[in-house]
Amino acid sequence: MNNKPKIGVYVCHCGVNISKTVDIDAVVEFASRMPNVKVVRDYAYMCSDPGQLLIREDIEKEGLNRVVVASCSPRMHESTFRKTLAAAGLNSYYLEMANIREQCSWVHEDKEEATAKAKKIVYAAVAKARLLEPLYEKEVDVEPATLVIGAGIAGIQAALDIANAGFKVYLVEKTPSVGGRMSQLDKTFPTLDCSACILTPKMVDVANHPNVELLAYSQVEDITGYVGNFDVKVRKKARYVDVNKCTGCGVCSEECRLKNRIPSEFNMEMGKRAAIYLPFPQAVPAKYTIDPERCLFLTRGKCGKSPKCVDACSAGAINFEQEDEIAEFKVGTVIVATGFDVFDAARKPEYGYSDYPNVVTGLEFERLVSASGPTGGAVVLGEGEDAVVPKDIAFIKCVGSRDASVGNEYCSRVCCMYTAKLAHLVMEKVPGANVRIYYMDVRAFGKGFEEFYDRVRREGIRYIRGNPSEIFKRGEKLVVKVEDTLTATPLEDEVDMVVLAVGLEPRKDAREIIDILRLSQSGDRFYLEAHPKLAPVDTATDGVFLAGCAQGPKDIPDTVAQAKGAASSALVLLASGKVKIQAQISVVDQSTCRGCGYCVEICPYGAIDLVTVNRMGNLAQAAEVNEALCKGCGACAAACFSGSIQQKSFMDRQILPQIAVLGVM
Amino acid sequence: MNTELMNEELQDFIQKYDLYGCIQCGRCTGGCPVTVRTNLNVRRFVNDSLNKDMLDDLAKLPEIWDCTACNTCAVRCPKGLKPLEVLMGLRSILVVEQGTVQSTVRDALESVFLEGNPWSKSRAMRSDWMEGLDVKIAEPGEKVENLIFVCCTIAYDPRVQMQAKNLVKLLNKAGVDYGFIGEGEACCSSEVHHLGEDDLLEEMVESNTELLNEYDAARIVTISPHCLSAFKNQYPDLKAGVIHYTQLIAELLKEEKLTISKEFPQKIVYHDPCFLGKQNGVYDEPRAILGQIPGAEIVEFDRRRERSLCCEGGGGKMWVESDSKKERLAETRAKDAGELGASILAVACPFCVLTLDDAVKAKGLEEQMRVAEILEIIGDLVE
Numbered sequence A: 001m002n003n004k005p006k007i008g009v010y011v012c013h014c015g016v017n018i019s020k021t022v023d024i025d026a027v028v029e030f031a032s033r034m035p036n037v038k039v040v041r042d043y044a045y046m047c048s049d050p051g052q053l054l055i056r057e058d059i060e061k062e063g064l065n066r067v068v069v070a071s072c073s074p075r076m077h078e079s080t081f082r083k084t085l086a087a088a089g090l091n092s093y094y095l096e097m098a099n100i101r102e103q104c105s106w107v108h109e110d111k112e113e114a115t116a117k118a119k120k121i122v123y124a125a126v127a128k129a130r131l132l133e134p135l136y137e138k139e140v141d142v143e144p145a146t147l148v149i150g151a152g153i154a155g156i157q158a159a160l161d162i163a164n165a166g167f168k169v170y171l172v173e174k175t176p177s178v179g180g181r182m183s184q185l186d187k188t189f190p191t192l193d194c195s196a197c198i199l200t201p202k203m204v205d206v207a208n209h210p211n212v213e214l215l216a217y218s219q220v221e222d223i224t225g226y227v228g229n230f231d232v233k234v235r236k237k238a239r240y241v242d243v244n245k246c247t248g249c250g251v252c253s254e255e256c257r258l259k260n261r262i263p264s265e266f267n268m269e270m271g272k273r274a275a276i277y278l279p280f281p282q283a284v285p286a287k288y289t290i291d292p293e294r295c296l297f298l299t300r301g302k303c304g305k306s307p308k309c310v311d312a313c314s315a316g317a318i319n320f321e322q323e324d325e326i327a328e329f330k331v332g333t334v335i336v337a338t339g340f341d342v343f344d345a346a347r348k349p350e351y352g353y354s355d356y357p358n359v360v361t362g363l364e365f366e367r368l369v370s371a372s373g374p375t376g377g378a379v380v381l382g383e384g385e386d387a388v389v390p391k392d393i394a395f396i397k398c399v400g401s402r403d404a405s406v407g408n409e410y411c412s413r414v415c416c417m418y419t420a421k422l423a424h425l426v427m428e429k430v431p432g433a434n435v436r437i438y439y440m441d442v443r444a445f446g447k448g449f450e451e452f453y454d455r456v457r458r459e460g461i462r463y464i465r466g467n468p469s470e471i472f473k474r475g476e477k478l479v480v481k482v483e484d485t486l487t488a489t490p491l492e493d494e495v496d497m498v499v500l501a502v503g504l505e506p507r508k509d510a511r512e513i514i515d516i517l518r519l520s521q522s523g524d525r526f527y528l529e530a531h532p533k534l535a536p537v538d539t540a541t542d543g544v545f546l547a548g549c550a551q552g553p554k555d556i557p558d559t560v561a562q563a564k565g566a567a568s569s570a571l572v573l574l575a576s577g578k579v580k581i582q583a584q585i586s587v588v589d590q591s592t593c594r595g596c597g598y599c600v601e602i603c604p605y606g607a608i609d610l611v612t613v614n615r616m617g618n619l620a621q622a623a624e625v626n627e628a629l630c631k632g633c634g635a636c637a638a639a640c641f642s643g644s645i646q647q648k649s650f651m652d653r654q655i656l657p658q659i660a661v662l663g664v665m
Numbered sequence B: 001m002n003t004e005l006m007n008e009e010l011q012d013f014i015q016k017y018d019l020y021g022c023i024q025c026g027r028c029t030g031g032c033p034v035t036v037r038t039n040l041n042v043r044r045f046v047n048d049s050l051n052k053d054m055l056d057d058l059a060k061l062p063e064i065w066d067c068t069a070c071n072t073c074a075v076r077c078p079k080g081l082k083p084l085e086v087l088m089g090l091r092s093i094l095v096v097e098q099g100t101v102q103s104t105v106r107d108a109l110e111s112v113f114l115e116g117n118p119w120s121k122s123r124a125m126r127s128d129w130m131e132g133l134d135v136k137i138a139e140p141g142e143k144v145e146n147l148i149f150v151c152c153t154i155a156y157d158p159r160v161q162m163q164a165k166n167l168v169k170l171l172n173k174a175g176v177d178y179g180f181i182g183e184g185e186a187c188c189s190s191e192v193h194h195l196g197e198d199d200l201l202e203e204m205v206e207s208n209t210e211l212l213n214e215y216d217a218a219r220i221v222t223i224s225p226h227c228l229s230a231f232k233n234q235y236p237d238l239k240a241g242v243i244h245y246t247q248l249i250a251e252l253l254k255e256e257k258l259t260i261s262k263e264f265p266q267k268i269v270y271h272d273p274c275f276l277g278k279q280n281g282v283y284d285e286p287r288a289i290l291g292q293i294p295g296a297e298i299v300e301f302d303r304r305r306e307r308s309l310c311c312e313g314g315g316g317k318m319w320v321e322s323d324s325k326k327e328r329l330a331e332t333r334a335k336d337a338g339e340l341g342a343s344i345l346a347v348a349c350p351f352c353v354l355t356l357d358d359a360v361k362a363k364g365l366e367e368q369m370r371v372a373e374i375l376e377i378i379g380d381l382v383e
């Protein structure tokens, strides 16, 4: 191609969005006088089919080799017009956008001034267009496997979808069993399905799936690489039980000297377990684990005359010599499904959670009403002879949510409904119970939620509008100090038990994954998605996706939907087998680079490394850009002291003339 | 007043107290301790103050004077409002703009203006309590580790003067660098704010800031939690940080510069002053001090720390009586202490001493227990 610039300028009216403040004719007339401009046209909607056709025809008939579109922000339609150029056989990087909407017509009122500014913007774009160079998008292969971190319902669902599509999945779960929080729930709103009944089959499926490699009781240590090619290192923690030999019979646990001595995490520390344990009866894998922080033999080197578990295990599965193992593998995509923690009610001392055993959290109450819980599903307070059935039960909503005093401004989205569910279960299990729910708003936004709320109320549950302020004791009763705001009546409500509807928070160990994957957090400290509306499961790192409560509080239906979304996004990459990488990346002139490493620090994607180069016989340090990781943000180019690192399409030799013409007008 | 002006004033009021931020959750009124004996519903004031033409009428409602400034409403508010300040704003409309004040309030304010204390005592007598004591007075400009600020009530009221005297004793014993201010000291004006006289408050803040900044002090130590709160919340330009004496004493005990060595075989229950606890989050240090007393048995109220019950001593209540005939909160407190079998009801605030003293008498509990400020207790127990 003859590379003497022949530029076409296309000025868009954007309906009246541009034309009402910018004199289009004047811009067209001005552009037609600019050097190297061959064609100038205007049109109501340049991005429409007929608009694009104008450009294509001109490229083909007039032999244009550069195109300037004066319209909206490049974020809006740059990719649209790139395709237009490509369709006409022109390298799509011969395009320059002149943003005369967001940066001009939308922010100005005076037509004369806006027109003058639009002319400048177009002139600068033309100046740069002249100097554009063709770029070529590269493709890299995608390793046909996915790493899923976290095996709650989100991770399980995502793993199953990808495995069912025929791709390999490595499912890493930190605790000894898959299942996450959902395995701790009794029934689930709004349909009251038994949580275990709908979850357990999925837990078993995922563990048995031929395409899934389950790494339970394991932790991701390191991930390097880039979309399509991640290298993963996982630590499989020693269980001190040979999983190939353990039959899950549980005799060891029965015999353990610490049986019924250690608070059970699964039962929110209300029940007790042994040092060798299965977190809960339906745990998957059904393999026992020795708690290394509690086991007598592991902590003191001695457990009676000989460890009772070893004596009891006829399969000979117990192995105190076992060590952590490291697994290393390659994947093309990663799904983060690490879930949430519940709010620590002790952080609202006014509710006396640390002082009164009869003040419990929603999750503790889930265990209390569960048939597999510490009381076998009976709602009772106290133990043994002293056990009593509470009659007056108050629920308090929004504990730790929507509350600036604890730094959580967001709504946790599940507690309104789980409160209704738990209140319903009380009505079912405690005849004659007096249940009141203290609330400030009832948020019943999901499918079937409002209907569920209606049903529960009519069972005889009182909703009282007021958020309690304090709990104290009067005799045996707990006093809830609250105002009924609808009648403006301050109350001291005497009850037997208080259930705090604690909200959802980011996990306390959320930083681990942030450090490994360079994820960002939103203001609420949950992991940040790439776009709140249009890229809700993507992250700023290509090939890394989010699912479930790791991204923000949500119920099971939304968690599963998002998990399926994340799986499908991962599958798009796995199925195509190839991924295009950015063309407008940074390049280093290693002959002038001083090797200071400033760009290495600045790059938010970790795309730059210092390497040793041979400079005419002298070994020197110089920056090198990993083409697959670079996102073309330009931060390095702006920071480089010697101008050695430059971003393609935004080279100094391209943008300095663009800026210069603004000065001569 | 024309409506436009009215609107502007209202808008200022709304902005100042962030009234649109309120979601009417009711936590403020729910937690407000005085609701059990008066008509005050602070949430309604936050809500009703949004209405045009209502501010002046709201300012006339007697219950705005029932607030004790305990701060419960503010610490509980999920949206960061300070509901009590709305009441102070209304008091200010009444006092400053309409000039309608009870005579006790007027006298107290006048006395602060003229004599630098709300008790109608002479400025010249502020240091009389020091007589016969080996007190170190710091000179302006002098470098001093701990600049001690005595409260007006402690300076003049014989019932609580002992606090200052005992503090001098302890500081001398510990051998720490300290200095008192002396006659130049004037009211922190915590209570001036609560009595609605913000113009006077402003003047006092200005002159006190000037005075305190003259010293080269590492920190200011207040004896009363009310002064602590005022300095922290109303004095943006103080150079030195401010702490409460319980924090200083706890520090000295920890560093073993002081040791409580004499036996004190008493059953002590500690009442958290709102201005120390809910206002400033100091809960541990007073307990740490009491915990060091040999022979003493420490018991706790059910309603303690963040859940403590106000004694109604703050918020200008020393000068405004409420009409309620119901049991005073201080009496509830004394009764609870009685049920715990306490012989000492310990506090760390001069106002708490005064309200609880009355309450112990009213409940006929003088035989069983007495009210004692921490300095009062430990003054003689330290060797």
Ligand SMILES: Cc1cc2nc3c(=O)[nH]c(=O)nc-3n(C[C@H](O)[C@H](O)[C@H](O)COP(=O)(O)OP(=O)(O)OC[C@H]3O[C@@H](n4cnc5c(N)ncnc54)[C@H](O)[C@@H]3O)c2cc1C
Residues within 6 Å of the ligand: A149, A150, A151, A152, A153, A154, A155, A172, A173, A174, A175, A178, A179, A180, A181, A182, A185, A187, A188, A189, A190, A218, A219, A220, A337, A338, A339, A340, A341, A342, A362, A363, A366, A414, A418, A421, A507, A512, A513, A547, A548, A549, A550, A554, A555, A556, A557, A559
């Ligand atoms: C009291 C209560 C009641 C509820 N009731 C209902 C209800 O009735 N209906 C409903 O729809 N929803 C309900 N929910 C919400 C429901 O619990 C969540 O929607 C669901 O559990 C979210 O699943 P998840 O997989 O995103 O997270 P989780 O269940 O938290 O699972 C995350 C998993 O990741 C693992 N993990 C975390 N970090 C790592 C790491 N670094 N490496 C490896 N593994 C890791 C965890 O161990 C865990 O197994 C309730 C929530 C609460 C608190």
Ligand code: SF4
Residues within 6 Å of the ligand: A255, A256, A257, A258, A274, A275, A276, A290, A294, A295, A296, A297, A298, A303, A307, A308, A309, A310
């Ligand atoms: S070694 Fe002893 S304490 Fe440890 S799991 Fe076996 S029986 Fe329990």
Ligand code: SF4
Residues within 6 Å of the ligand: A397, A398, A399, A401, A402, A410, A411, A412, A413, A414, A415, A416, A417, A441, A442, A443, A501, A503
């Ligand atoms: S879901 Fe309901 S209870 Fe939970 S934070 Fe939101 S409004 Fe409060």
Ligand code: SF4
Residues within 6 Å of the ligand: B021, B022, B023, B024, B025, B026, B027, B028, B029, B043, B046, B073, B076, B077, B078, B079, B080, B081, B083
């Ligand atoms: S606590 Fe705060 S948000 Fe709630 S009603 Fe009171 S002022 Fe409004």
Ligand code: SF4
Residues within 6 Å of the ligand: B028, B031, B032, B033, B034, B042, B066, B067, B068, B069, B070, B071, B072, B073, B074, B083, B084
């Ligand atoms: S400061 Fe205390 S007394 Fe005053 S309104 Fe608030 S809670 Fe009530």
